[in-house]
Amino acid sequence: xxxxxxxxxxxxxxxxADTAALQMTNNNIANANTPGYTREVADFQEVSVTSGDxxxxxxxxxxxxxxxxxxxxLQRQIEQExxxxxxxxxxxxxxxxxxxxxxTTTDDIGTDMSALFSSISSLSTNPTSTSSRxxxxxxxxxxxxxxxxxxxxxxxxxxxxxxxxxxDVSQINQLTKQIAALNPQIAEVDSTGEDAGxxxxxxxxxxxxxxxxxxxxxxxxxxxxxxxxxxxxxLVVGSQSSALQTTTGSxxxxxxxxxxxxxxxxxxxxxxxxGTIQMRDTTIPGLSTQLDTLAxxxxxxxxxxxxxxxxxxxxAGQNFFTIPTTVSGSAGSIEMAISDPALVAASSDGTSxxxxxLTNLSAVQxxxxxxxxxxxxxxxxxxxxxxxxxxxxxxxxxxTAASLxxxxxxxxxxxxxxxxxxxxxxxxxxxxxxxxxxxxxxIQALFxxxxxxxxxxxx
Amino acid sequence: MRVTNMVPDMQYAMQQxxxxxxxxxxxxxxxxxxxxxxxxxxxxxxxxxxxxxxxNVDQYTSNVTSLQSQMxxxxxxxxxxxxxxxxxxTAGTEGANGxxxxxxxxEIASQVQGFLTSVVAEGNTSFSxxxxxxxxxxxxxxxxxxxxxxxxxxxxxxxPLSATTxxxxxxxxxxxxxxxxxxxxxxxxxxxxxxxxxxxxxxxxSAGTLSAGTSATINASGQLQIGSNNSADGIVVGSNDxxxxxxxxxxxxxxxxxxxxVGNSSVNSVQIGDALSVAxxxxxxxxxxxxxxxxxxxxxxxxxxxxxxxxxxxNAVSAVTAALSSVSTQRMPLDNTIxxxxxxxxxxxxxxxxxxxxxxxxxxxxxADAATTLSQDELQNSAVMAAxxxxxxxxxxxYLQP
Numbered sequence: 001x002x003x004x005x006x007x008x009x010x011x012x013x014x015x016x017a018d019t020a021a022l023q024m025t026n027n028n029i030a031n032a033n034t035p036g037y038t039r040e041v042a043d044f045q046e047v048s049v050t051s052g053d054x055x056x057x058x059x060x061x062x063x064x065x066x067x068x069x070x071x072x073x074l075q076r077q078i079e080q081e082x083x084x085x086x087x088x089x090x091x092x093x094x095x096x097x098x099x100x101x102x103x104t105t106t107d108d109i110g111t112d113m114s115a116l117f118s119s120i121s122s123l124s125t126n127p128t129s130t131s132s133r134x135x136x137x138x139x140x141x142x143x144x145x146x147x148x149x150x151x152x153x154x155x156x157x158x159x160x161x162x163x164x165x166x167x168d169v170s171q172i173n174q175l176t177k178q179i180a181a182l183n184p185q186i187a188e189v190d191s192t193g194e195d196a197g198x199x200x201x202x203x204x205x206x207x208x209x210x211x212x213x214x215x216x217x218x219x220x221x222x223x224x225x226x227x228x229x230x231x232x233x234x235l236v237v238g239s240q241s242s243a244l245q246t247t248t249g250s251x252x253x254x255x256x257x258x259x260x261x262x263x264x265x266x267x268x269x270x271x272x273x274x275g276t277i278q279m280r281d282t283t284i285p286g287l288s289t290q291l292d293t294l295a296x297x298x299x300x301x302x303x304x305x306x307x308x309x310x311x312x313x314x315x316a317g318q319n320f321f322t323i324p325t326t327v328s329g330s331a332g333s334i335e336m337a338i339s340d341p342a343l344v345a346a347s348s349d350g351t352s353x354x355x356x357x358l359t360n361l362s363a364v365q366x367x368x369x370x371x372x373x374x375x376x377x378x379x380x381x382x383x384x385x386x387x388x389x390x391x392x393x394x395x396x397x398x399x400t401a402a403s404l405x406x407x408x409x410x411x412x413x414x415x416x417x418x419x420x421x422x423x424x425x426x427x428x429x430x431x432x433x434x435x436x437x438x439x440x441x442x443i444q445a446l447f448x449x450x451x452x453x454x455x456x457x458x459x
Numbered sequence: 460m461r462v463t464n465m466v467p468d469m470q471y472a473m474q475q476x477x478x479x480x481x482x483x484x485x486x487x488x489x490x491x492x493x494x495x496x497x498x499x500x501x502x503x504x505x506x507x508x509x510x511x512x513x514x515n516v517d518q519y520t521s522n523v524t525s526l527q528s529q530m531x532x533x534x535x536x537x538x539x540x541x542x543x544x545x546x547x548x549t550a551g552t553e554g555a556n557g558x559x560x561x562x563x564x565x566e567i568a569s570q571v572q573g574f575l576t577s578v579v580a581e582g583n584t585s586f587s588x589x590x591x592x593x594x595x596x597x598x599x600x601x602x603x604x605x606x607x608x609x610x611x612x613x614x615x616x617x618x619p620l621s622a623t624t625x626x627x628x629x630x631x632x633x634x635x636x637x638x639x640x641x642x643x644x645x646x647x648x649x650x651x652x653x654x655x656x657x658x659x660x661x662x663x664x665s666a667g668t669l670s671a672g673t674s675a676t677i678n679a680s681g682q683l684q685i686g687s688n689n690s691a692d693g694i695v696v697g698s699n700d701x702x703x704x705x706x707x708x709x710x711x712x713x714x715x716x717x718x719x720x721v722g723n724s725s726v727n728s729v730q731i732g733d734a735l736s737v738a739x740x741x742x743x744x745x746x747x748x749x750x751x752x753x754x755x756x757x758x759x760x761x762x763x764x765x766x767x768x769x770x771x772x773x774n775a776v777s778a779v780t781a782a783l784s785s786v787s788t789q790r791m792p793l794d795n796t797i798x799x800x801x802x803x804x805x806x807x808x809x810x811x812x813x814x815x816x817x818x819x820x821x822x823x824x825x826x827a828d829a830a831t832t833l834s835q836d837e838l839q840n841s842a843v844m845a846a847x848x849x850x851x852x853x854x855x856x857x858y859l860q861p
Contacts, residue, residue, distance in 0.1 A: 032464075095497075096497075099495055099496050099497060100495075102496060103495075103496070110507045110510060110511065111510065111514075113511070114510065114511045114514035114515070115514065117511075117514070117515070117518075118514050118515070118517065118518040121515075121518045121519070121522060121729075121730055122518060122521060122522065122525075124522070124727070124729045124730065125522050125525045125526060125529070125729050125739070126525070126587050126588075126589060127589075127595075127597075127727070128588060128589050128597055128598055129587065129588065314631075347595065349595060349723075349725060351594075351595040351596050351597075351723060351725065352595075352596070352597065352598050353589055353590075353593065353594070353595040353596055353597025353598060353725075353727070354595035354725055354727065355595075355727045355728075355729070356595075356725070356727070359728075359730075359736075362730060365511075365515075366733075376507060376508050376511045377508065379507055380504040380505070380507035380508055381504065383496060383500070383503050383504045383507055384500045384501065384503065384504035385500075386496055386500075387495075387496030387497050387498075387499070387500030387501075387503045387504070388497075388500040390495070390496060390497035390500075391497040391498075391500055394497055401471075402471075405467060405468070405471050408467060409467065409468065410460075412463050412464055412467075413460050413461045413462065413463065414461070416461075416463035416464055417463060417464075418461065418462070418463040418464075419854050419855070419856065420854060420855040421463075423854070423855040423856050423859065424855065427859070
């Protein structure tokens, strides 16, 4: 049977539900700009109907809890795209630092190579000129320096990337540890039937951070999230995390090992770690080999041309450049073998005024090296490769940035906090609260009226 | 679609717009479309060979300029020689006249001797430290006054050189003969002795490289003596053999009006185009020595004027006339080269323009296009900023405020 007390209880219950909803709205607004925050909605539910005396009456409202609005599929897509972007960014960043060493407008290998041939040609007009001979040596020294500088740029980038591998692995281990620690906490909250929104948000953010470092495969189960690397190496299972290890390999580079000590370096191909390893172990060695080959073959060709002639003293030409016997490391260690201008083998017959052998030295410019290309063409190929790799990394980075923006917008559309929406909710709950409070006031008045009924008749 | 936060979109739009603006500004500021290899890898690679070609063209132009001075100097020397020879012919013709007295002939002879000295001086012209008519032996004057006898610095009565004295392996001894116009070059090998050199001299005499009567002997002072038993045959001997020491002309053995050519026949060539080289020197033996007989004919004319008959003087004048004709023939390739240098200079200027234009097409920017793009990007950037400023402050709360 309906009573004022029942109505009062309903009103008080309504006040509580609205207060809780207002608190939730407040929380949404407060976290509107918190990265990874998933908006919550109030889960209002009508209290069971009471039946009696042939009629049913409602019993008001109750707030059963809050519900985080999330989309797991979108979250996984964002993680994958983040991995792709980090990999592209790692390559882009390295290549942009390598690129200036191969510029075509300043003191680069191509310019210095041309300068060497110009100095040789200039010497041919006056083969006895000491200053012209010195100019050939200076141009040779500049070219050797340019090779050394380009090689050193590649080597120092590779060393920096090697350090990055250790740092990335350390961060991965830290993140997997934190993710694993959250698994039992989330499972515990889930078991109570409540929404583990905040903990889930934290874990999603940690997985997203992990995705920046390497490609991870995410599986949800009762025990929480299970994470493996792209090739299936377990990282997090339940409350356990498996730490990756690092060791220095026979190549002097840092290698990544799984928990069983297996070398998984080659399988790590995505994320910042994958991009870093790709640059360190494939891209830079490829460029270095090309550069070393050019330095070695060019140096050998010039030395062979020198040997075909005679220096100013009438002796057979000595080596012009000192180059290692193996191709590897040639660009880094090529240097001038002679410092006396008289030792430039300009003469073809041993007389000091002959310039016959300068034709042989000049011919190196237009003759194919053992690689099948002229020195200039071989350098142009290297230039193209560096430019092309950088352009591809730039394009990949831009494309993934655009794609990631779109995915984040979609995620925001589902899980993001809209201040406008929350403002409207605020008013709604405020009005509901005011209405419920008015009900309380009304019932209070009714109580007073009821109570004063006896007093009036007594008077 | 539910829109919750426009900030990321705005930030992305601003970033994109500012990047485009920055690129446009860089292109206008540098005048280049390709500022980094990644801007256009293919153009960057093509630029390498274009720049190399440009550097070559610059150097060819520089070579042409340098050679023009050298060639003009050589031509000027030959021009002087031609003038001198014409004067010698005039003087000789005058001397061949039967009415000219003996005293006048002696005077003409000394005049012609002056012409010979002048011709030899022109033959020893140098440019930037190199002798123009010495072949590739450009460090020493190619025409040297000859003597009949040269002796070595080493060797004495107390310690004489002998046939068994070992020579220094790798050392070079040269004997240039003024009469034959040839040079014998002896390069000592390990185990060679003075006897080997003596045999080589004998062989050279047999071969006609050296005049008959030339020999290498050990004189009474224990020195190596190289010389001729004919007072009219002059030689010039040089050696860098430490075992022999410097070879010097013996006193009072100079042969009048005899000059030996100590240069060689090598011709240097210099590249002035990708497939174009020019000879840069004219060996003196061809120009003035045995090739044209300029020095020999002038020497004969002097001798004829001093002691010959009118007929002999006439014959000597004819020989000088023939030598003049030979010099003129020798001069023609030089004049052709000078002409070639001039035309190549103008070709290289055009080539330079073509390459610059090619490079501009590869990496340069069309200024009008770049300016228009910059203007558009500025406008777009302003629009993005204005939109952001308009949209971002808009919230429902603003309208709900009392």
